[in-house]
Amino acid sequence: DTAVSQTPKYLVTQMGNDKSIKCEQNLGHDTMYWYKQDSKKFLKIMFSYNNKELIINETVPNRFSPKSPDKAHLNLHINSLELGDSAVYFCASSQFREDDNEQFFGPGTRLTVL
Amino acid sequence: GENVEQHPSTLSVQEGDSAVIKCTYSDSASNYFPWYKQELGKGPQLIIDIRSNVGEKKDQRIAVTLNKTAKHFSLHITETQPEDSAVYFCAASIYTDKLIFGTGTRLQVFP
Numbered sequence: 001d002t003a004v005s006q007t008p009k010y011l012v013t014q015m016g017n018d019k020s021i022k023c024e025q026n027l028g029h030d031t032m033y034w035y036k037q038d039s040k041k042f043l044k045i046m047f048s049y050n051n052k053e054l055i056i057n058e059t060v061p062n063r064f065s066p067k068s069p070d071k072a073h074l075n076l077h078i079n080s081l082e083l084g085d086s087a088v089y090f091c092a093s094s095q096f097r098e099d100d101n102e103q104f105f106g107p108g109t110r111l112t113v114l
Numbered sequence: 115g116e117n118v119e120q121h122p123s124t125l126s127v128q129e130g131d132s133a134v135i136k137c138t139y140s141d142s143a144s145n146y147f148p149w150y151k152q153e154l155g156k157g158p159q160l161i162i163d164i165r166s167n168v169g170e171k172k173d174q175r176i177a178v179t180l181n182k183t184a185k186h187f188s189l190h191i192t193e194t195q196p197e198d199s200a201v202y203f204c205a206a207s208i209y210t211d212k213l214i215f216g217t218g219t220r221l222q223v224f225p
Contacts, residue, residue: 098209
C-alpha cells in the first residue's frame with residue numbers, strides 16, 4: 001500500500017549514458033513533482049506536473065526531460081549523464097488545492113554517475 | 115524569489131530535553147509552511163504544517179509557531195526521544211506553488 005513509489009532505488013552508471021527513473025502514486029493526487037537532493041542534503045524542486053501538464057520547470061538542463069503518461073505516473077529521463085548529476089532524486093505528489101496541498105514524498109532514487 | 119534560511123544546521127540534545135529549530139522566509143506572500151522529517155535513506159515525511167491564518171499549531175510533542183510580521187516560523191519538539199533523531203527541513207510556499215526548502219537541521223537525541 002505504498003503511497004509514492006520510485007524505481008530503481010539505486011542507479012549506478014557511467015558518464016554519457018541515458019537513464020530513466022520512474023514514479024507512481026496511488027493517492028489519487030493530481031500533481032506530481034521531481035526534487036533533487038545534493039550531497040549537502042539541499043532539496044530543490046526540478047519539475048511539477050498537474051493533470052499531465054508541466055506547471056513548474058526550474059532552471060534544469062534540458063538533458064532532463066520529465067514525462068507524465070497519466071496523473072498517477074511521472075518519469076524522469078536524463079540524457080548524457082554528467083558527474084554533477086549524482087544526487088538523490090525524490091518524487092512527490094499532492095492535490096492542487098490551496099487548502100490541501102500537502103506533498104507526499106517517495107523513498108528516493110540514489111543516482112551515482114562514475 | 116522566495117528564500118528560506120534555517121538554523122541551526124546541527125542540534126544535539128539529551129533525551130527528554132526540548133529542541134527548537136528556526137526558519138525565516140523572505141517573501142511575505144508565502145502562506146504555507148510545512149516541516150518535514152527525513153530519516154537516513156528515506157524520503158522526507160511531513161510531520162506538521164501551518165498556514166498563514168494561524169499563529170500556532172500543536173500535535174502531541176510537536177508544535178509550530180508562525181510570526182508573519184517577522185517572517186519567521188519555528189518547530190518545537192518537547193520530551194525528545196532517540197527516535198526523533200533525523201534531519202528536519204522547513205519549507206515555504208505560496209498557495210499551490212513550489213515548496214522552497216530550508217537547508218536542514220540534523221537533530222541528534224542522546225539517550
